[in-house]
Amino acid sequence: MTYVYRFGGGVSDGGKGDKNLLGGKGANLAEMASIGLPVPPGFTISTEMCTRYYEEGEQFPQELRDEVAAGIAHIEAVTEKRFGDPANPLLVSVRSGARVSMPGMMDTVLNLGLNDDTVEGLAKAADDERFAWDSYRRFIQMYADVVLELDHGAFEEALEIAKEDNGFTLDTEMSAADWKALVAQYKALVEEQWGKPFPQDVHDQLWGAVGAVFGSWQSERAKVYRRLNDIPANWGTAVNVQAMVFGNMGDTSATGVAFTRDPSKGDRAYYGEFLINAQGEDVVAGIRTPQYLTKAAREEAGAKPASMEEAMPEVYRELAAVFDQLETHYRDMQDIEFTVEQAKLWMLQTRSGKRTAKAALKIAVDMANEGLITREEAIARVDPAALDQLLHPTLDPEAKRDVLTKGLPASPGAASGKVVFDADTAEKRAAAGESVILVRVETSPEDIHGMHAAKGILTARGGMTSHAAVVARGMGRPCVSGAGSLAISAKDKVLRCAGREVREGDTLTIDGASGEVMVGEVATVQPELAGDFGTLMEWADAVRRLKVRANAETPLDCKTAREFGAEGVGLCRTEHMFFEADRITAVRQMILASDEQGRRVALDRLLPEQRSDFTAIFEVMAGLPVTVRLLDPPLHEFLPHEEAEFAEVAQAAGLDIDTLKRRANELHEFNPMLGHRGCRLGVTYPEIYEMQARAIFEAAIDVAEKSGEAPIPEVMIPLVATRRELELMKAVVDKAAKLVFAERGREVDYLVGTMIELPRAALKAGEIAEVGEFFSFGTNDLTQTTLGVSRDDAARFLSTYVEQGIYAKDPFVSLDVEGVGELVSLAAERGRATRGDIKLGICGEHGGDPASIAFCEQVGLDYVSASPYRVPIARLAAAQAAL
Ligand code: ADP
Ligand code: MG
Ligand code: MG
Numbered sequence: 040m041t042y043v044y045r046f047g048g049g050v051s052d053g054g055k056g057d058k059n060l061l062g063g064k065g066a067n068l069a070e071m072a073s074i075g076l077p078v079p080p081g082f083t084i085s086t087e088m089c090t091r092y093y094e095e096g097e098q099f100p101q102e103l104r105d106e107v108a109a110g111i112a113h114i115e116a117v118t119e120k121r122f123g124d125p126a127n128p129l130l131v132s133v134r135s136g137a138r139v140s141m142p143g144m145m146d147t148v149l150n151l152g153l154n155d156d157t158v159e160g161l162a163k164a165a166d167d168e169r170f171a172w173d174s175y176r177r178f179i180q181m182y183a184d185v186v187l188e189l190d191h192g193a194f195e196e197a198l199e200i201a202k203e204d205n206g207f208t209l210d211t212e213m214s215a216a217d218w219k220a221l222v223a224q225y226k227a228l229v230e231e232q233w234g235k236p237f238p239q240d241v242h243d244q245l246w247g248a249v250g251a252v253f254g255s256w257q258s259e260r261a262k263v264y265r266r267l268n269d270i271p272a273n274w275g276t277a278v279n280v281q282a283m284v285f286g287n288m289g290d291t292s293a294t295g296v297a298f299t300r301d302p303s304k305g306d307r308a309y310y311g312e313f314l315i316n317a318q319g320e321d322v323v324a325g326i327r328t329p330q331y332l333t334k335a336a337r338e339e340a341g342a343k344p345a346s347m348e349e350a351m352p353e354v355y356r357e358l359a360a361v362f363d364q365l366e367t368h369y370r371d372m373q374d375i376e377f378t379v380e381q382a383k384l385w386m387l388q389t390r391s392g393k394r395t396a397k398a399a400l401k402i403a404v405d406m407a408n409e410g411l412i413t414r415e416e417a418i419a420r421v422d423p424a425a426l427d428q429l430l431h432p433t434l435d436p437e438a439k440r441d442v443l444t445k446g447l448p449a450s451p452g453a454a455s456g457k458v459v460f461d462a463d464t465a466e467k468r469a470a471a472g473e474s475v476i477l478v479r480v481e482t483s484p485e486d487i488h489g490m491h492a493a494k495g496i497l498t499a500r501g502g503m504t505s506h507a508a509v510v511a512r513g514m515g516r517p518c519v520s521g522a523g524s525l526a527i528s529a530k531d532k533v534l535r536c537a538g539r540e541v542r543e544g545d546t547l548t549i550d551g552a553s554g555e556v557m558v559g560e561v562a563t564v565q566p567e568l569a570g571d572f573g574t575l576m577e578w579a580d581a582v583r584r585l586k587v588r589a590n591a592e593t594p595l596d597c598k599t600a601r602e603f604g605a606e607g608v609g610l611c612r613t614e615h616m617f618f619e620a621d622r623i624t625a626v627r628q629m630i631l632a633s634d635e636q637g638r639r640v641a642l643d644r645l646l647p648e649q650r651s652d653f654t655a656i657f658e659v660m661a662g663l664p665v666t667v668r669l670l671d672p673p674l675h676e677f678l679p680h681e682e683a684e685f686a687e688v689a690q691a692a693g694l695d696i697d698t699l700k701r702r703a704n705e706l707h708e709f710n711p712m713l714g715h716r717g718c719r720l721g722v723t724y725p726e727i728y729e730m731q732a733r734a735i736f737e738a739a740i741d742v743a744e745k746s747g748e749a750p751i752p753e754v755m756i757p758l759v760a761t762r763r764e765l766e767l768m769k770a771v772v773d774k775a776a777k778l779v780f781a782e783r784g785r786e787v788d789y790l791v792g793t794m795i796e797l798p799r800a801a802l803k804a805g806e807i808a809e810v811g812e813f814f815s816f817g818t819n820d821l822t823q824t825t826l827g828v829s830r831d832d833a834a835r836f837l838s839t840y841v842e843q844g845i846y847a848k849d850p851f852v853s854l855d856v857e858g859v860g861e862l863v864s865l866a867a868e869r870g871r872a873t874r875g876d877i878k879l880g881i882c883g884e885h886g887g888d889p890a891s892i893a894f895c896e897q898v899g900l901d902y903v904s905a906s907p908y909r910v911p912i913a914r915l916a917a918a919q920a921a922l
Pocket of ligand 2: 376388
């Protein structure tokens with residue numbers, strides 16, 4: 040067969056290697072069946088069919104109809120039931136499954152194959168009328184929602200009213216007759232809303248459902264998810280058709296979801312939730328509060344209802360053995376869905392489990408230590424970008440907390456922000472720069488954009504495997520779920536709890552590690568970097584070739600960077616030092632001076648300040664290289680604006696205000712980014728770079744004398760386009776070094792090099808390397824100048840560019856490898872041809888981006904430099920690039 044792949048009953052047409060073709064769910068169902076696990080028989084319609092379906096105007100080819108008939112025959116043979124046969128009906132589920140799991144994106148239809156005749160047959164076959172009619176009402180409701188896309192509110196309401204009329208609170212209290220009556224109402228609702236009676240032909244039902252699964256691939260919410268996760272639209276989804284097994288056949292039946300290890304903390308303990316006498320989505324939908332899987336977890340939570348380990352000890356033991364088998368087989372933590380039908384265990388899904396960064400680290404390190412995977416695999420398993428979650432502050436344990444309530448610790452991290460009650464407001468307020476906490480009764484896929492925009496997510500309903508919890512963990516957002524004591528009114532934009540009211544715009548803090556919800560903002564503390572984090576970093580350091588430095592210009596940044604493992608400073612910008620309040624007047628005096636003499640007076644004032652800046656940095660970085668970039672920004676940026684500022688400068692310089700204003704006017708630039716900046720400042724006013732170089736060497740010698748260990752200054756000349764510019768500036772620096780060394784009777788090692796941030800410099804790198812001892816690729820400016828795009832003005836059109844596929848990603852976040860990357864590799868090659876041992880690094884924003892780091896490894900740069908908090912990310916990414 041071309042499009043249909045069978046599984047179960049001793050057959051597996053596919054396997055775990057076929058994810059692209061069968062989707063994750065289908066491939067793993069086939070794999071589980073092939074290793075002897077109990078999987079209800081079924082078949083998978085491949086993703087290729089989904090693509091063809093859209094190419095052919097949403098039609099099913101005859102070929103597919105024939106193959107599906109054969110697939111159904113396979114299920115019938117294994118189950119000894121017949122699809123549509125009132126005497127012995129086969130029911131199936133129709134399940135979507137893309138290559139990568141898209142939680143909640145695609146809709147599943149259960150109990151398909153029921154109609155007015157087969158429901159009677161099912162009741163007889165199972166000897167359970169209530170179960171049959173319960174299944175039928177579930178089927179009609181799901182089918183009406185997912186396939187017919189009718190308003191599901193009316194169905195829910197009908198059920199609520201039916202329960203109320205009977206004085207019931209739980210679905211389980213409904214009798215066969217009650218369900219039967221509800222089914223009649225449901226069918227009437229379908230006819231009223233859809234205009235046609237509920238489809239009684241089981242084949243019509245099946246094709247409707249298959250079409251709906253394909254259709255959901257192009258739903259708005261699926262598109263949003265794909266956009267946020269870089270999933271191409273042409274992957275398509277597979278459809279799985281599988282014999283139903285029933286968790287709603289009484290108290291020996293159940294359904295559940297589980298992880299083979301704790302997905303939040305990573306501990307080696309089975310972890311999950313289940314519900315007795317329930318079907319499929321009841322667990323995730325939060326209709327009833329699920330029970331714990333293990334006795335230990337139940338006791339730890341202080342919960343009453345029996346765990347599965349206690350309620351069904353035999354099946355539980357069987358399930359635990361399956362967990363172990365799956366972990367060993369897949370060599371990774373698994374996320375599992377199962378159903379127990381009258382004490383018989385059935386496996387319905389397995390996949391590599393989503394986990395928090397903390398759990399990812401722990402699981403990777405543990406599994407390597409257990410010998411299940413190698414250290415290299417452990418390194419490869421942790422997403423560098425996800426480390427971000429661990430590198431940011433958590434709640435200060437000492438800080439005062441005004442605890443409002445407690446929910447489940449669904450996704451770790453702490454977040455404070457203004458409360459909003461809907462996703463659109465979350466997005467709007469976040470776009471306006473506010474931190475928001477999205478508060479919902481429970482979340483659904485329609486909320487994804489708001490969850491993305493929010494700093495944290497809080498829900499009143501749903502367990503650790505609810506939509507909110509799963510999605511938040513995937514996005515790295517802190518989340519507290521199932522805070523049951525919250526009464527939320529999204530309509531009135533207010534939540535009530537413990538006699539208090541919180542309105543939209545009020546501040547709440549959530550702690551996703553403890554589940555606490557607090558009123559107001561709570562102070563945070565820096566993360567702990569020992570333990571598993573330290574171990575994995577050690578392993579990463581052992582395999583990586585690229586060095587990792589930090590972009591840092593304050594002693595505090597340098598300290599943070601060293602704690603995070605930076606091996607030097609790759610970019611120390613000197614301009615921020617010039618902007619400091621107590622210096623800006625001297626700086627303005629310098630730039631507004633009309634001659635060298637006037638500039639020197641001001642520079643003499645700045646020298647000791649600048650020296651102390653460098654001393655403080657060098658003390659922290661003693662023994663390590665520190666790349667100091669000489670003054671770079673347009674003078675323009677330092678000009679005074681206010682009358683008072685002019686007055687201050689006038690007084691300091693002993694000039695009159697009008698002269699100053701005239702001078703400031705002369706300095707005005709139309710396009711400062713391409714104006715009087717970078718080495719052009721040094722060429723026109725060499726005394727500025729002279730002062731900075733002197734400050735660097737004096738500070739280096741001071742530190743060497745005091746601590747016995749000298750830093751290695753790498754003096755970097757910005758915005759060089761030609762060899763001659765660098766030659767002139769290097770002479771200024773070398774002269775300052777010579778003078779200082781003579782005065783102090785002591786020398787330090789140093790290098791003089793340049794940033795490569797203009798296309799001309801990249802092209803002429805061979806020549807420039809005759810003078811420069813190192814290159815640092817300033818990929819922020821190099822991207823701007825190569826693309827001719829101003830980073831500050833790009834926001835207006837760049838997202839459209841990315842949507843249209845003009846650039847695959849924002850080129851300021853992830854290096855445009857094809858274009859800018861070609862200049863980088865060409866400059867590296869030409870530079871090396873001239874000077875074999877030239878030191879090469881990158882100091883743009885890209886130095887902390889894993890994809891860009893992989894490129895740096897490929898062209899053989901010596902180091903990457905990233906902001907201090909991204910140093911661990913860069914270390915791990917560099918290790919992965921080297922594997
Ligand atoms: P999702 O991708 O949203 O998890 P699934 O296709 O896994 O959707 O279906 C959701 C749930 O429906 C499953 O976890 C399972 O409990 C139930 N389910 C699906 N197929 C069957 C089946 N053949 N028999 C019993 N339950 C099923
Ligand atoms: Mg599932
Ligand atoms: Mg620059």
